[in-house]
Amino acid sequence: MGCIKEDKVTIFDKKIYIKMWIPERLVSTVPIILIHDSLGSVDLWKDFPLELSRKTSRRVIAYDRLGFGKSDCCIEQPSVNFIKEEAGVLFPALKKQLSIQNYILLGHSVGGGMAINIAAKDKDCLRVISISAQAFIENVTISGIQKAKEFFTKGNQIKRLEKWHGDKAKWVLSAWVDVWLSSEFSDWSLSYCIRDVLCPILVIHGDKxxxxxxxxxxxxxxxxxxxxxxxxxxxxxxxPHKENPTETLNAVIQFLK
Structure with missing residues (x-):
């Protein structure tokens, strides 16, 4: 049946929440590490990590980025360089705390962009799966975020985020919409690191x-x-991992073979 473990590790005097799915039989000691999206958390991956662990026979590790889910809160808003900072500062510290050497990354949305940044810097990353990752800023990106901002700031919709982030919910929303809609972030893209990604990558995206x-x-x-x-x-x-879980999982399984 395997097992599930939960823990918190300390990084720069802050507690980071970790959840680990360990199958009964391991085909490899190389884990798959999940990086969540802008409103995400470990718990919002739902059953996906368990199924991923079962079907790949690998250890799957997910963590709440600082300020999200069950990790400690942040007071300051993220800088416009927050994707680089996750890749260059926070993730390496987490990797060291977990005593991980080689690994595979799977990131959703901005987590996909972070995974690409990490892989560009760290040759211990053997493969990357990006799901719905942004590569630059499109009009539809801005429009979608503006609509989400309007939705969550009306009535009691913020309670949807409080379910997953508690009293950090307003910070989580602001960390997304205020940074991504800022003029300073308008020219962001992956151009500064994308060519340094030398490991194989699977890029999954929905056409809607x-x-x-x-x-x-x-x-x-x-x-x-x-x-x-x-x-x-x-x-x-x-x-895709919620809307089309079978197709998404099958693609990941095939890619890892």
Whole structure:
């Protein structure tokens, strides 16, 4: 049956929440590490990590980024360089605390962008799976975030985020919308690191994604320095691992073979 473990590790005097799914039989000691999206958390992955662990026979590790879920809160808003900072500062510290050497990354949305940044810096990353990752800023990206901001600031909709983030919910929302809608972030792209990704990458994207067109996966797969595979899921929005879990999991399994 395998087992599930939970823990908190200390990074720069802050507690980071970790959850680990360990299958009964391991085919490899190389774990898959999940990086969540802008409103995400460990718990919001739902059953996906368990199924991923079962079907790949690998250890799966998910963590709440600082300020999210069950990790400690942040007081300051993230800088416009928060994606670089996760890759260059926070993730390496987490990797060291968990005594991880080689690993595989799976990131959703901005987590996909972070995974690409990490892989560009760290050759211990053997493979990357990006799901619905943004590669630059499109009009649909801005429009989607503006609509989400309007939704969560009306009535009691913020309670939807409080369910997962508690009293950090307003910070989580602000950390997303205020940074991504700022003029300083308008020219952001993956161009500064994408060619340094030399490990194989699987790029998954829904053709109905509310926050980015298929120009994103095309850009990523065309510009990485290593081998790439694309999966464009028809009729799928921003969360393929929930909307089309079977197709998403099958693609990941095949990629890891």
């Amino acid at each position: 994604d509310e926050y980015g067109t298929i120009a994103f996966p095309r850009y990523i797969s065309t510009n990485v320095g290593g081998d790439s595979e694309n999966l464009i899921i028809k009729g799928c929005g921003h969360i």
